[in-house]
Amino acid sequence: MSATGRTKPASSDAGADTKARLIAACRASLQQEGIAGTSARAIARHGDLNQALVFYHFGSVDGLLQATAREDSAQRAALYAERLADVDTLAGLVSVGRAIHDVETSRGSTAVLTQILAGSISSTELRASILAGMEPWTVLVEQALDRILAGTVLASTVPTADIAFAISSLFLGMELMASLDADQDRVASLFTSLDAVGMFVDALLPRSPT
């Protein structure tokens, strides 16, 4: 807005986006050093920033971790909401699961999640942030299940809340397993089998007015 009198640097963005750079550096540190190795100094190194900026902008290392958790949660929620929005078959749900898995893997966000998850044991604020971030998972999956079952007799009999919780848990556990194991074939193989299950059940679904 104003071109004069501001304390921010005149050049494009070097000052304005420091918070964003700190969060990005925090993500990088979590991915490469883990929660135990993520100190203000480690974060600063990963973003080529000054260590004192962590405290100026976020008050403490934990404050920056919380901001990183919220940022990651928001990105994930947006991704999931977008992809799951028009899923109305089981096969489609499996397909979206695979697509999301690919994105999570390429972003390395599972590692960030794992580390913040571990860090949340000693910080109630961090636990609240991560818990709030995982709520949408189950909700979005449950809505997809409701669409999948709409019009079938199962609509009222299947406990979609439980199934949604199970699917979210399965996805989380699978991401963790995959991050541990170099052998990514197990995940690929599982998705292939889930494809088959999805298509099979989809085919049976419409004609079951028992």
Place this chain on the structure above:
Amino acid sequence: MSATGRTKPASSDAGADTKARLIAACRASLQQEGIAGTSARAIARHGDLNQALVFYHFGSVDGLLQATAREDSAQRAALYAERLADVDTLAGLVSVGRAIHDVETSRGSTAVLTQILAGSISSTELRASILAGMEPWTVLVEQALDRILAGTVLASTVPTADIAFAISSLFLGMELMASLDADQDRVASLFTSLDAVGMFVDALLPRSPT
């Protein structure tokens, strides 16, 4: 054996079981302080031990973490092997899952697993320990699935390796979700639904020679 000339203390076990006490203290520290707060000094505090003993007996904090991971893995493997040994119905598998969940919860071993999982990002030895410890999960579940499907047409068509991987992932993810969330009802509710699914499929299984 020999009653004289030993360097160990004369009293019952104060010297002999120091390693075990260190491992127990390490578990306690992981549960209460997390991997980030688990230092040699923190461990010593939790077991009322001297800090230097960590280095004498295990060389480093990471060495003690590895030993703790192996110990936990062994306990878990024994528990799973015992409980899964004679499972031959889906309902039985669900029932065992619930029983194991109860034991994991009461032992607080999920927290230990989470923290070591996070710590394994910066220690290849730790990752190897934890990976080796989770191998038996999938294997034991797959063997149970084979017994469940034995004699049915599904025996050759169902990819039990994939399903076993999925069940293990589901269990891991569910444990993590449960450890985050104060609301344990979701897990209880899920097990109730799984009971129903298990009994339903069990009832269909024998008479399906298509």
Place this chain on the structure above:
DNA sequence: GTCTATATTTAGATAGAC
């Protein structure tokens, strides 16, 4: 095997110059 120092490094956090 266990303890008391202690050497060295690194951590979180702040004050004050710019």
Place this chain on the structure above:
DNA sequence: GTCTATCTAAATATAGAC
């Protein structure tokens, strides 16, 4: 808003007494 310098606490790890 960012940097340097610095205080203080806590970390790993070891040497040496017991």
